[in-house]
Amino acid sequence: MKYIVLLGLFLTINLGFAQDKKQTLKTQLVEVSCGQCQFGMEGHGCELAVRIDGKPYFVDGTSIDSHGDAHADDGFCAKIRKAEVVGTIVKDRFNVTSFKLLPNK
Structure with a gap:
């Protein structure tokens, strides 16, 4: 009986963690640019960054x-998009799973 209770508790805890991992990610509207050139981040050359x-x-x-x-006039090193x-x-x-750059205005 003791093992059945422990097994039930173990399965309940694991199901809770499994639900957390399946959490749906939402689409966010963010600023995006070169981390070094536009956001003042430390780095080793031009690298894409988002600001959230x-x-x-x-x-x-x-x-x-x-x-x-x-490095174009409308590129990430020149503009925040x-x-x-x-x-x-x-x-x-x-860690991006979907990235859609919006048109310049």
């Missing part, structure tokens, strides 16, 4: 060069 709630994070999952010439993103912050970096 006033705090910049370097991006994993896409690169600065995947969205045009970063807007993007719709989905992802999570892990160890002070933004």
Whole structure:
């Protein structure tokens, strides 16, 4: 009987963690640019970053060069743009699963 109770408790705890992992991520509208050139972040060259709630994070999952010439007049090193993103912050970096750069206005 004791083992059945422990097994039930174990399964209940594990199901709770499984539900947390399946959490749906929401789309966010964020500022996006070069972390070094526009957000003043420390780094080793130009790297894509997003700013969420006033705090910049370097991006994993896409690169600065995947969205045009970063050094063009409308590139990430020259301008702060807007993007719709989905992802999570892990160890002070933004792990993106979806990235949609919005047109310049």
